[in-house]
Amino acid sequence: MVPTSQQLAKIIRSHxxxxxxxxxxxxxxxCLSIADILAVLYNKILRVDSRRSDWPERxxxxxxxxxxxxxxxxVLAEKGFFPKEWLKDYCKDGALLTGHISHHVxxxxxxxxxxxxxxxxxxxxALAAKRxxxxxxxxALLSDGELDEGSNWEAIxxxxxHQLDNLTVIVxxxxxxxxxxxxxxxxxxxxxxxxxxFGWSVREINGHDFETIETTLGNxxxxxxxxxxxIAHTVKGKGISFMENKLEWHYKSPKDxxxxxxxxxxxxxx
Amino acid sequence: xxxxxxETLCELAEKDERIWLLCGDLGFSVLECFIxxxxxxxxxxxxxxxxxxxxxxxxxxxxKIVFTYSIANFPTLRCLxxxxxxxxxxxxNVKIVAVGGxxxxxxxxxxxxxxxxxxxxxxxxxxxxxxxxxxxESKAITKLISELPxxxxxxxxxxxxxxxxxxxxDFTVGKMxxxxxxxxxxxxxxxxxxxxxxxxxxxxxxxxxSVGVWSSPWLKPFDNEGVMKxxxxxxxxxxxxxxxxTGGLGxxxxxxxxGLKPRHCQVISLGxxxxxxxKAYCQQTARNQVGLDTASITKTIIDACQSK
Numbered sequence: 001m002v003p004t005s006q007q008l009a010k011i012i013r014s015h016x017x018x019x020x021x022x023x024x025x026x027x028x029x030x031c032l033s034i035a036d037i038l039a040v041l042y043n044k045i046l047r048v049d050s051r052r053s054d055w056p057e058r059x060x061x062x063x064x065x066x067x068x069x070x071x072x073x074x075v076l077a078e079k080g081f082f083p084k085e086w087l088k089d090y091c092k093d094g095a096l097l098t099g100h101i102s103h104h105v106x107x108x109x110x111x112x113x114x115x116x117x118x119x120x121x122x123x124x125x126a127l128a129a130k131r132x133x134x135x136x137x138x139x140a141l142l143s144d145g146e147l148d149e150g151s152n153w154e155a156i157x158x159x160x161x162h163q164l165d166n167l168t169v170i171v172x173x174x175x176x177x178x179x180x181x182x183x184x185x186x187x188x189x190x191x192x193x194x195x196x197x198f199g200w201s202v203r204e205i206n207g208h209d210f211e212t213i214e215t216t217l218g219n220x221x222x223x224x225x226x227x228x229x230x231i232a233h234t235v236k237g238k239g240i241s242f243m244e245n246k247l248e249w250h251y252k253s254p255k256d257x258x259x260x261x262x263x264x265x266x267x268x269x270x
Numbered sequence: 271x272x273x274x275x276x277e278t279l280c281e282l283a284e285k286d287e288r289i290w291l292l293c294g295d296l297g298f299s300v301l302e303c304f305i306x307x308x309x310x311x312x313x314x315x316x317x318x319x320x321x322x323x324x325x326x327x328x329x330x331x332x333x334k335i336v337f338t339y340s341i342a343n344f345p346t347l348r349c350l351x352x353x354x355x356x357x358x359x360x361x362x363n364v365k366i367v368a369v370g371g372x373x374x375x376x377x378x379x380x381x382x383x384x385x386x387x388x389x390x391x392x393x394x395x396x397x398x399x400x401x402x403x404x405x406x407e408s409k410a411i412t413k414l415i416s417e418l419p420x421x422x423x424x425x426x427x428x429x430x431x432x433x434x435x436x437x438x439x440d441f442t443v444g445k446m447x448x449x450x451x452x453x454x455x456x457x458x459x460x461x462x463x464x465x466x467x468x469x470x471x472x473x474x475x476x477x478x479x480s481v482g483v484w485s486s487p488w489l490k491p492f493d494n495e496g497v498m499k500x501x502x503x504x505x506x507x508x509x510x511x512x513x514x515x516t517g518g519l520g521x522x523x524x525x526x527x528x529g530l531k532p533r534h535c536q537v538i539s540l541g542x543x544x545x546x547x548x549k550a551y552c553q554q555t556a557r558n559q560v561g562l563d564t565a566s567i568t569k570t571i572i573d574a575c576q577s578k
Contacts (some may be wrong), residue, residue: 101501117324117351119324120325120352120356121328121331122328125328127313132332151352154320157318157322158315158316
């Protein structure tokens with residue numbers, strides 16, 4: 001039976017927790033904040049084929065916040081792009097599944113890890129589709145802290161100017177970046193107005209409300225001749241109470257006991 | 271070189287519709303012929319080189335052969351990490367073209383001197399690095415790199431350089447081009463220094479020395495085999511590059527010769543000695559400032575030959 005997006009989100013949260021635990025890896029907070037968005041994308045929105053990850057007409061999805069690799073690997077494995085057994089090797093010596101997302105893994109379009117790279121590449125892909133008259137769409141998922149990078153604003157300006165309405169950006173606005181809150185480090189507000197003034201069509205949503213995510217991403221583009229951006233208000237560490245809204249879970253890896261507690265909490269979730 | 275590049279690119283684009291051209295808001299009175307003939311395969315991305323490199327990668331991942339064009343360090347150092355991660359790591363079919371290599375924009379000041387490009391780009395895996403010497407090399411190399419399936423860097427001078435190769439040499443990717451035979455020493459030059467190398471050759475000849483000259487438009491892949499042969503034959507190799515001497519042609523030659531056993535060949539690397547030029551100098555005066563003029567080179571060669 002195909003799991004619902006809610007079920008899928010729970011499964012991939014569980015995978016990601018186990019993966020970062022066994023690898024003693026960072027960024028679990030960043031993974032958990034986008035679990036619900038990825039579940040809906042891969043369950044309902046993206047036109048991709050796990051048996052043909054290089055299908056020319058596929059929608060392109062770029063995870064520009066490449067540090068949240070574990071959760072993307074998890075959803076790709078669940079969707080059949082590669083065997084779930086691979087997840088156990090995440091970050092291990094000699095594994096294909098590197099700590100930051102790798103295009104050598106089936107289903108991953110682009111390797112990222114240095115921030116501010118995904119959106120320019122997405123613009124190139126969207127421009128190629130437009131000029132070739134191809135129907136595929138391009139999606140890029142960016143973090144909020146990543147919007148400090150100037151290269152993103154070059155690309156945001158470009159996409160608006162070239163009316164790339166086959167391009168959609170999702171901003172994981174969990175309000176916490178590497179070394180502080182977004183508000184304190186480098187305030188992005190008024191964020192929606194910034195995108196609007198660059199020629200984008202903007203929607204602000206709760207990034208953990210499955211129905212809203214699906215309805216919003218199911219109605220693209222929001223306007224003809226404008227790229228679309230979804231500012232998804234999310235919670236860093238979402239779903240695991242002791243990780244939620246805690247900067248330290250950008251770095252820490254759960255200990256054995258913490259993993260057990262986290263998995264128990266997921267299990268109890270309705 | 272600039273002119274022969276764009277003319278060749280237009281000829282190639284006529285035959286291959288995968289060829290695209292991006293520019294970073296530069297190319298006035300150069301790129302117009304491409305823009306008017308292939309408007310759907312041209313984009314001026316604006317003054318935004320990081321975005322240009324990323325867009326080029328995205329287009330290449332969608333099946334295009336993408337040339338990016340700007341001047342001096344703008345299409346290279348400004349967006350080096352995009353070149354490394356987005357283009358080289360993904361083996362994206364992107365050809366980066368910089369006009370004004372070396373001191374071509376000498377009087378514009380140090381910001382416009384393209385001197386570190388060869389050394390830096392040579393260190394990137396999957397990258398081909400090339401610096402043609404004259405319009406003949408520029409034409410042949412533009413065609414060759416369009417056929418190579420991966421990242422390339424093409425460093426050009428400006429416009430109006432004289433033709434050095436009177437007959438079309440045999441061009442092979444990664445191979446040096448012998449221009450003049452000699453006995454006492456060999457000059458290997460890259461980019462626009464070839465003409466100076468030939469002048470120095472004449473000057474030394476007048477003083478009774480027999481000096482060979484090779485052009486090395488390919489910095490990567492590098493002609494290790496050619497250097498080995500040269501080291502067997504010549505007691506002295508002098509490298510000439512209008513670039514920082516650290517990590518460029520001279521370093522490439524020296525590392526090949528250092529590995530030879532037994533080794534009798536001396537390598538002298540001439541280039542920019544780890545400095546910025548802080549005043550307005552025309553290209554020739556800038557070269558003179560760093561010892562890349564015919565008289566200094568001639569003296570270096572003769573001193574080396576006499577001490578052998």
